[in-house]
Amino acid sequence: MEDRDWLILKLLYEQQNITKTAQALYISQPTLTTRLQQIEKEYGVQIVQRGRRGVQFTPEGEYLAQCADEMLIKLRQIQEHVANMNKKVAGTLRLGVSNYFTTNKLPGLLKLFRSEYPDVEFKVMTGWSKDVYNMIYHHDVHLGFVRGQYEWGGSKHLLFNEPICVASSTPVRLEELPALPRIDYQTDPLFKALIDGWWAENYVQPPHIGMVMDRGETCKKMVINGLGFAILPKLVLEDAPDLYTIDLTDASGVPMTRKTWMFYHEESLHLNMVKAFVRFVEKQDIYHI
Numbered sequence: 001m002e003d004r005d006w007l008i009l010k011l012l013y014e015q016q017n018i019t020k021t022a023q024a025l026y027i028s029q030p031t032l033t034t035r036l037q038q039i040e041k042e043y044g045v046q047i048v049q050r051g052r053r054g055v056q057f058t059p060e061g062e063y064l065a066q067c068a069d070e071m072l073i074k075l076r077q078i079q080e081h082v083a084n085m086n087k088k089v090a091g092t093l094r095l096g097v098s099n100y101f102t103t104n105k106l107p108g109l110l111k112l113f114r115s116e117y118p119d120v121e122f123k124v125m126t127g128w129s130k131d132v133y134n135m136i137y138h139h140d141v142h143l144g145f146v147r148g149q150y151e152w153g154g155s156k157h158l159l160f161n162e163p164i165c166v167a168s169s170t171p172v173r174l175e176e177l178p179a180l181p182r183i184d185y186q187t188d189p190l191f192k193a194l195i196d197g198w199w200a201e202n203y204v205q206p207p208h209i210g211m212v213m214d215r216g217e218t219c220k221k222m223v224i225n226g227l228g229f230a231i232l233p234k235l236v237l238e239d240a241p242d243l244y245t246i247d248l249t250d251a252s253g254v255p256m257t258r259k260t261w262m263f264y265h266e267e268s269l270h271l272n273m274v275k276a277f278v279r280f281v282e283k284q285d286i287y288h289i
Contacts, residue, residue, distance in 0.1 A: 006071045006091050009020070009047075010069060013057060013065035017055065018033065018055060039064075045060040046061070060065060063279045069138075070074070072135050088119065091271070092121045092123050093142055093143075094125070095122060096135035096144040097146045098146060099143045108289040114124050121270070125140070131152065132144045133152075136264065143263065143264045144262070145263075147191070148188055149253050150263075152263060155261060155266045156263050156264070158249065159260045159262055160287040162254045163232045163257055164232070164233055164248050164254060164258055165231070165237075166231055167236050167244070167245050168180075169223060169225070169242075169243060172244070172246075178208065181210035182208060182209050182230065183212075183229065184211070184213070186215060194256070201251050210227070210228055217236065262281055
């Protein structure tokens with residue numbers, strides 16, 4: 001089987017749909033079908049059966065699909081090891097990055113790193129922190145930039161620790177919040193749980209949520225226009241100095257913060273490009289990039 005065949009099996013098993021898999025691979029459906037038939041011929045078994053709800057894998061096909069992840073990781077490790085043998089800092093660095101970090105910190109960080117290591121390319125995958133956590137856990141990326149207090153058994157580096165605050169266009173008092181319109185936004189489950197816990201500790205009434213935005217940046221713009229208050233990590237507000245903020249504390253008076261981490265597997269440091277990137281990041285003041 002060719003390397004691409006393992007990727008075909010992996011994606012088809014995830015999608016359970018010929019059309020979506022072909023689109024993800026940027027190939028036509030007939031080409032994908034032909035390649036599947038060739039794989040079946042090579043192994044002498046039927047891999048999938050078509051039905052009204054898409055494709056269903058046979059036991060033999062399911063076994064091959066489950067092997068695909070392991071094979072793709074192994075093939076990638078071989079390629080990286082060969083590229084690493086000449087001791088040059090080069091190759092493609094795979095990064096999993098939370099949405100906020102991608103927008104506000106990653107471009108400047110990669111620009112600085114590229115100026116020192118011009119032979120390193122980047123493949124960046126973005127998403128919620130929980131998604132990035134899964135990427136690094138399953139070795140889909142070399143490093144993950146994750147916001148929040150995730151349990152991680154591998155190596156990690158704290159990038160920064162930002163306060164959590166109430167933001168509003170006019171001065172407000174904490175005791176007034178239950179009566180004021182709050183603007184919410186879609187965020188990571190851990191952060192949402194943290195804010196919900198703080199609210200439950202301080203108020204009997206549920207919040208009066210008038211809007212729910214797709215992300216923090218959109219929420220901030222609504223606050224700037226006086227449409228309500230929001231509870232946000234403070235770095236989101238760094239370009240909105242006219243907003244009024246109140247830093248939150250927990251029941252013990254300890255400031256509430258949100259940590260941003262760099263996660264990686266210790267064994268990945270044998271790759272020159274990963275080791276160089278980790279050491280480079282450790283020396284940076286990421287908060288002020």
